[in-house]
Amino acid sequence: xxxxxxxWFGVFITDWLLxxxxxxxxxxxxxxxxxxxYGRAGFNWNGVVAFLVGVVLATISYSKAPPPxxxxxxxxxxxSNHFGSFYDSTLHGWxxxxxxxxxxxxxxxxxxxxxxxxxxxxxxxxxxxxxxGQSEPTSRSQSxxxxx
Numbered sequence: 822x823x824x825x826x827x828x829w830f831g832v833f834i835t836d837w838l839l840x841x842x843x844x845x846x847x848x849x850x851x852x853x854x855x856x857x858x859y860g861r862a863g864f865n866w867n868g869v870v871a872f873l874v875g876v877v878l879a880t881i882s883y884s885k886a887p888p889p890x891x892x893x894x895x896x897x898x899x900x901s902n903h904f905g906s907f908y909d910s911t912l913h914g915w916x917x918x919x920x921x922x923x924x925x926x927x928x929x930x931x932x933x934x935x936x937x938x939x940x941x942x943x944x945x946x947x948x949x950x951x952x953x954g955q956s957e958p959t960s961r962s963q964s965x966x967x968x969x
Contacts (some may be wrong), residue, residue, distance in 0.1 A: 824883060827926025828875025832868045835931040839944050857947055867937035875930025883922035 837844065848857045860866065938944060 823922050824876055824879040824926065825872075827879050827923045828872050828930035831875055831927040831930035832871050832934045834927075835871075835934045835938075836865075836868065836944070839935070839938055860943065860947075865943065867934055867941060867943055871930045871934035871937060874933045875926045878929040879922040879926030882925045883920050 845857060851857075852863065853859070858865070
């Protein structure tokens with residue numbers, strides 16, 4: 822379960838930070854093409870790619886029983902298997918086959934999303950479209966703030 826939650830969180834928190842620490846909750850539920858968050862063909866492809874990269878990073882770095890206990894699947898965790906056993910008494914043994922899925926899943930997906938967003942500027946384009954009046958703010962907090 823953590824192999825998809827950690828990358829999702831990395832993309833979500835990075836997107837939230839890039840959008841100025843705010844979302845329009847009602848616009849998030851709008852699936853029309855004029856929605857602020859519609860993206861291309863209804864997807865934020867930067868987020869999809871970053872999420873998939875994070876899932877791969879989290880999958881190859883989570884810890885489970887060392888070989889031969891996990892025989893058919895030991896190839897799936899080269900990062901955690903590389904660090905060996907805690908009882909090895911060497912420096913790399915201190916990690917004890919540590920589970921790096923959370924930091925690599927969050928950090929990897931966040932970094933990839935930030936780099937893709939920096940290159941494509943999708944969020945900036947969405948903001949420009951909203952300012953041009955193609956997508957009006959629909960949340961109560963924004964509408965009451967404009968009335969006051």
